[in-house]
Amino acid sequence: MRFLLLAAALLCAAPADAQDRKRDRAGEFDYYVLSLSWSPSWCAQEKGRDDAGQCDPGRALGFTVHGLWPQHEQGWPSDCRTDARDPSRRETRQMANLMGSGGLAWYQWKKHGRCSGLSAHDYFATMREAAERVHLPDVLQRLSRDVTLPADVVEAAFLETNPAMTRDGITVTCRDRALQEVRICLTRDLEPRACAPDSRRDCRGSIQMPAPR
DSSP states (O other): HHHHHHHHHHHHHHHHHHHHHTTBBBTTTTTTEEEEEEEEEEEESSHHHHHHHHHHHOOOOOEEEEEEEEOOOSSOOOOOBBOOOOOOOHHHHHHHHHHHHHHHHHHHHHGGGGTSSOOOHHHHHHHHHHHHSSSSOOHHTTTOEEEEHHHHHHHHHHHHOOOTOOGEEEEEEEEEEEEEEEEEOOTTTSSOOOOOOOOOOOOSSSEOOOOOO
C-alpha cells in the first residue's frame, strides 16, 4: 500500500517537473526586460563600494545596463542549458562601457543570456541594440547634485523622452528608498510593449537619486 501511494505521488509530480524544465529552455520566452541600473545607488551600497570596475572614483556613471532578461508572461527562465559557448574574457570586457564591468556581463550571460537562445556574441549585440533604442532623459543623466523626488517623476521623464512607451511598459524600482533600476519591457523584436503583471512592481512615493561622482 505504501508503495502504491509513493508511486502515485511520483506520477503526480512528474508533469510539474517537466513543466519547470520546459520553462527554462533556451529560446523559449515571450518578451524581454531591459534593466537600467542607477549606478550611484549601486556604488553607495556595501557591495557596490567593492566594485572597482564600476565604482572607481571619477567614472561618474549614471544609468548602466544591468541586463536584458528573457521573460514569460508569468515568471521568467534562468540558468538555462545551452550548447552556445560561453563568452571570452575579451567579449565580457567589451561590455564594460555599457554595463559598468565585465564581471556583470559574465553573470548576466550565465543567468539570463543562456535563456535567450542566442550565442553570447548575439546576446550582447541584442543588449546593445536594446539600450540604443531607449533614450535616456538628459535631466537625469546630467544630475549634478543628490535629489529626492517622486518615483513617478522618473517614470514620466522616460515616457516623455520615449513617446512609444506606455506606463504599463516601464517599472521604477527602489531599494532603501533610493532609485535602483528602471525596467523597460520590449518585444522579442525590441519594440516597446506592456509588462506582464508580475513585472509591474513600481516603487511608490519619494526616492533618493544620488548624483554621479
